Amino acid sequence: QTHKTVRAEQIADPSRTIVQGTILEGVLETAINTDLPGAIRAVLTEDVVSYDGSTTLLPRGTRLIGSYSSNVKIAQRRALIAWNRAVTPAGTSVALGGIGADALGRSGQTGHVDTHFWERFGSAALISIFALGPQFAIDDETDEDVADAI
Known part of the structure; x- marks a missing residue:
């Protein structure tokens, strides 16, 4: 039986860090049509604060840019979304690496699905x-x- 070694790291600057798993609340600006893969945009409806809560890092109004997959199977009711970038109202661009989820944290986005x-x-x-x-x-x-x- 093999064991993997896990390494813990201290967050270098908690006042300038958004940790993995942070929920970004927003609304879609573009429609999703999974007949073909495509680009998608959303706007944050709430400020996103740093890990220690001291700094607003992504203010409300920040635009999220991502893509969605067209690989929707029969009877599947969710479209897979990947968020790639955030652009703040002040023009700061931040690379993201997150999967879109609903309010309960379930992967993908629901809606009317034409199978x-x-x-x-x-x-x-x-x-x-x-x-x-x-x-x-x-x-x-x-x-x-x-x-x-x-």
Whole structure:
């Protein structure tokens, strides 16, 4: 059995650090259409303060820039979002490396999801119905022949 070594580090400057896992609250500026991957923007609705709470590092109104995936599976109800950059109202640009989540911390973003069910399976369903139609007609004629013979 192998054991991994874990190394603890002291946060060098807590007044200038946003730690991993900090929730950034914002609203989307752009729509998401997962037919194709694309870019996305949001605006912070609350200030984001430093780890020690002493400094506002990302003020309300900061624009978040990211991207979303088009790799949505059948019956999946969430789109994967990755936030790459924050630009403050004063023009400071900060690199981010976070996954978008909802208010409960669940990965991805919900909304109306068009799974394109009929585009994917509609023609197969019609072919199945058309293939069964002649069989039912044959069965009905056979039942009538048996009734006539009795």
